[in-house]
Amino acid sequence: MPLLDKIKEERVRNPYLKELIKHLKQMGALEVDPLIATPGTAQLFQDKWHHHSDHTDYEAHNDSGGPSHGDYCD
């Protein structure tokens, strides 16, 4: 069983970790699988996460960027 499923959100002391766990659980409840390892769904995860945050953002990078692509640079 993934660690996420064992964690009771209300018991998480750290606010930043709590926020991330809450978000991951919410996405699971919506039956959105943000974690399947493909660029499209990883991007969905990125987009939804940032929809709930105030941060200026760019896409994922996995390279250049974040989870949906690798560690690229020019």
Next chain:
Amino acid sequence: METAMKDLTVVIKPTRNCNLRCVYCSAGDPKARTLTITEVGTIIEKIVGRQIDSYTKFIWHGGEPLLAGLNFYRQVVEIQKPLLAGGYHIANVVQSNGTLISDEWAKFFKDHGFGVGLSIDGPRDITNKTRVFPNSQGAFEAIKRGSEILTRHEVQHGYLVVISRLNVQWIEQIIEFMHEEKKRYKLVSVSPIGRAAEAYDLIMTEGNNYSDSQILLFRYWLDQGHFTDRAALWKYIVPILTGRPIECIFFENCQLSFIGVDCNGDVYPCGRFCGSGSFKYGNLVNDSWKQVINHPSRLALLARGKHLKTCQSCEYQKICNGGCPLQGILNGGLNKPDYNCRQYQRIFSEIKERIMREI
């Protein structure tokens, strides 16, 4: 064997030419050709048309992709329009050094929804040691000017920092700089590929330098809510929580969702492999999509996981999968784990330990 690629990221290099001469660059080549618009049209149609309802993200990379010219990208958008109307999903991202960005470029990016990543290595004095023009003048001011133009036009953009021996000792200053900039950013480890391999001793980090930088970043986030490299941290944190990787270097089969296309149409496993002849899958100007994806080199990479015997006893095997195939090859062969293996183990262990203390 599963070979379908419904969701695909394409790292495409319209040119390898660049107007900078960064000290660790793997790809710059002033004599390099540029893809013609006819060639790029053929490539886009073959890639996007591989499967109905496909999702394709083009990362326009280089060299410096803006050297292809604004008219090139205007035509790219025109090529993509009928495909979008036909039910295919397409996204575009440019990974640029930022020095050529003008109001005209920014307006184009805004109008057509392009994401932009700018390469910058930290505050002025640090960036100017690594990212330089051919006359050795630092590029910091020009990069910042590009960023300011993008901001003025409300183009979302982030920063990409290459961590090398030349800047890793100033990691805290780099993090503080990014905090002030309020930009999303990534710290990536320099790769000893292409021209960069010639500068190996100058640029490669040693010992635990890379994992130290990621762990420091994790602590900044967890302890202070520091506006930080969350995207890059997620690749370590989310798999610990969910048991599943979310970034290409940890995918069980990155070749189900990535390819690289060089400036002559040659196809490789990803942008990092471009120019590595033994891993060339074919050429998308001349060959069919089917020929490319059924190339024996791709099938060998898809089967890599079966041969990673040294990973079988690792606690993090299911969320790491031996790391990046290229970095495994650089570590001795397809059956070897990524050369950052120990670094990843340190990072995963630190994150897991801290999470367990918080729950």
